[in-house]
Amino acid sequence: MSRKYLIAGNWKMNKTPADGADLAKEIAAFVTKDESVEVVICPTAVALDRVSSVIEGSAVKLGAQNLYPKASGAYTGEISAEMLRAVFAKYVVLGHSERREYFGETDAFVNEKVKFSLENNLNPILCIGETLEQREADETLEVNKTQLLGGLEGVSEEDMPKVVIAYEPVWAIGTGKTATPEMAQEVHAAIRSELAAKYGEAVAEKVRILYGGSMKPANADELLAMKDIDGGLIGGAALDAKSFSDLIASARKAD
Numbered sequence: 001m002s003r004k005y006l007i008a009g010n011w012k013m014n015k016t017p018a019d020g021a022d023l024a025k026e027i028a029a030f031v032t033k034d035e036s037v038e039v040v041i042c043p044t045a046v047a048l049d050r051v052s053s054v055i056e057g058s059a060v061k062l063g064a065q066n067l068y069p070k071a072s073g074a075y076t077g078e079i080s081a082e083m084l085r086a087v088f089a090k091y092v093v094l095g096h097s098e099r100r101e102y103f104g105e106t107d108a109f110v111n112e113k114v115k116f117s118l119e120n121n122l123n124p125i126l127c128i129g130e131t132l133e134q135r136e137a138d139e140t141l142e143v144n145k146t147q148l149l150g151g152l153e154g155v156s157e158e159d160m161p162k163v164v165i166a167y168e169p170v171w172a173i174g175t176g177k178t179a180t181p182e183m184a185q186e187v188h189a190a191i192r193s194e195l196a197a198k199y200g201e202a203v204a205e206k207v208r209i210l211y212g213g214s215m216k217p218a219n220a221d222e223l224l225a226m227k228d229i230d231g232g233l234i235g236g237a238a239l240d241a242k243s244f245s246d247l248i249a250s251a252r253k254a255d
């Protein structure tokens with residue numbers, strides 16, 4: 001496949017800086033320099049600096065879980081792109097359904113963050129996904145299209161290869177319920193065809209679309225075998241070195 005598989009661990013609100021450093025060390029030892037898979041870990045903001053030092057010189061890349069789309073100033077509790085770059089973060093997770101649900105993030109706000117991250121040399125991982133109610137009401141493709149196009153409003157064709165999309169059905173996150181490979185592939189293919197309609201086939205073929213939602217070693221092989229699934233955004237299974245390494249190994253095999 002021409003797209004490089006990407007396995008990204010979203011640690012969410014887990015791991016102290018010390019625990020994060022331990023986990024990062026184990027992951028860095030597993031990932032080789034000539035790795036066929038791109039590996040990213042996204043610790044909490046307070047662990048970024050320490051984890052960054054641990055993975056320095058390894059092939060593991062650093063991601064953040066959020067940013068605020070302003071350069072600096074009176075935004076209590078927020079973190080700027082410059083701060084993320086200062087700790088050598090390369091990626092930033094944006095529009096995660098937990099942020100949409102618990103912190104009221106809208107497509108317009110997520111879009112501001114996506115554009116701001118690109119302007120500031122950070123690669124956004126734009127998360128989209130439907131709830132169970134929306135899936136049962138047969139709104140899956142429409143909801144994902146709205147979140148996708150809303151998040152990408154005003155993003156140029158030139159910037160698109162830096163953007164990663166993560167399809168995360170909300171009903172599968174942290175629940176142990178996984179979309180079947182066919183269910184996930186259907187949405188991934190629809191996302192790619194929306195990208196092709198907006199940016200052209202050649203650009204759409206370059207964009208990586210990750211699956212997220214109870215991905216684990218037991219189901220990764222069959223998900224990663226699907227044509228339009230280019231990796232995973234992993235929550236629970238990214239908190240343990242063995243299971244995260246097994247997921248990287250699955251992506252190596254799928255390559």
Ligand SMILES: O=C[C@H](O)COP(=O)(O)O
Pocket residue numbers: 010096168172173174175176212213214215233234235236237
């Ligand atoms: O960002 C990661 C996703 O929300 C998936 O989380 P999970 O693997 O715990 O279901």
